[in-house]
Amino acid sequence: MDELDLLKKDWNKGDNKFPKLSYNEIYKMILKKSSSIVKWIFIISLLEFALWTFISFFLKDTESMKRFDQYDADAVFIPLMIIGYIILAYFFYLFFKNYKTISATDNAKVLMENILKTRKTVKQYVAFNLIYLVISTIVVLFLEFDRDQQVIDQVNQAAANGEAFKFYAGIIIATILLLVVAIGVLLLFYWLVYGILLKRLNRNYKELKKLEV
Amino acid sequence: MNKELEHSFVELLEKHQNIIHKVCRLYTNNYDAHNDLFQEITIQLWKAYPKFRGDAKFSTWMYRVGLNTAITLYRKSKRSINTQDFEGVEFKIKAEDYDDTEEQQLKVLYKAVHQLNDIEKALVFLYLEDKDYREISETMGISEVNARVKMNRIKTKLRTILNP
Numbered sequence: 001m002d003e004l005d006l007l008k009k010d011w012n013k014g015d016n017k018f019p020k021l022s023y024n025e026i027y028k029m030i031l032k033k034s035s036s037i038v039k040w041i042f043i044i045s046l047l048e049f050a051l052w053t054f055i056s057f058f059l060k061d062t063e064s065m066k067r068f069d070q071y072d073a074d075a076v077f078i079p080l081m082i083i084g085y086i087i088l089a090y091f092f093y094l095f096f097k098n099y100k101t102i103s104a105t106d107n108a109k110v111l112m113e114n115i116l117k118t119r120k121t122v123k124q125y126v127a128f129n130l131i132y133l134v135i136s137t138i139v140v141l142f143l144e145f146d147r148d149q150q151v152i153d154q155v156n157q158a159a160a161n162g163e164a165f166k167f168y169a170g171i172i173i174a175t176i177l178l179l180v181v182a183i184g185v186l187l188l189f190y191w192l193v194y195g196i197l198l199k200r201l202n203r204n205y206k207e208l209k210k211l212e213v
Numbered sequence: 214m215n216k217e218l219e220h221s222f223v224e225l226l227e228k229h230q231n232i233i234h235k236v237c238r239l240y241t242n243n244y245d246a247h248n249d250l251f252q253e254i255t256i257q258l259w260k261a262y263p264k265f266r267g268d269a270k271f272s273t274w275m276y277r278v279g280l281n282t283a284i285t286l287y288r289k290s291k292r293s294i295n296t297q298d299f300e301g302v303e304f305k306i307k308a309e310d311y312d313d314t315e316e317q318q319l320k321v322l323y324k325a326v327h328q329l330n331d332i333e334k335a336l337v338f339l340y341l342e343d344k345d346y347r348e349i350s351e352t353m354g355i356s357e358v359n360a361r362v363k364m365n366r367i368k369t370k371l372r373t374i375l376n377p
Contacts, residue, residue, distance in 0.1 A: 004368060006319070007322050007341060010319050105261050109354025111281050111286075197288075200285075207332040208353065211359045
């Protein structure tokens, strides 16, 4: 006899081996909160949206931002801001649409794909924010060189000393380093959080995909 | 949620609770983890219940949600580490059923099944529940042919685990 058939024989007569939960015990269970990975992904995603919105609001009130007001560069800043909000709204819509389609009654593969899709939307949102951060930094840097009297004076002074190239290079390298560190820390954080949360799902999804080849 | 819905759900679940216990038996190996997973499956079933239509069998519907929870949705709690092992603790064997060699063999078999990965366990579970390949393929989202091939591979794998 096949090993599994031996197991099957035992499996089906084993119904009385389990503790029998009463009506009340089951009733109490349905009142409790779920702690599924979907719920965690949902919470973390909302935190991500909140974080980036918070960062943009927070930056608005800082000293350096106030300095930008003098640049007379609304033509650049306002479109940049509007694009940022439109894209945020779009990602928010996508995220909720994906989240709504997650259902425990789908087959195993579809369920995994829907969860991964929700995750992917947030990943794209984070990627968008990082790109947005880089573009904004370049724009701001350009505006500073172009319109900030303080910076222009420094450039002129450096040029008089024959160190204009050194001055530009110093600022650009420092900015790039700061960006790299900031992006690196953020990516490491995402990698850790989602790596832990989705390790099992990814492994199981791979296993299912392997069957299709 | 309305009371009537709650009542009908709890009643149905009470009747079919063994399905959840069986899923837990394959996917956990101690008492706390068993209870944790049981709890999460119950919540997932309850959340999905308003969309449950009578055209599917309640038990068939339970298989799907139960396995999905065990494979995908459930987050293993920290409590499940370093707690007492199941063996001989929870499941009492009735005296008249006791057959030493067969019992020994079964013990080894269950241990071997526990070494399979999550997907393999799901297929074994459906197989043990006497589901045909059509239902296995529909529950897992793979083709019938692939379900069959995988099942054969699992049998070979089990044999290798049992006779290294």
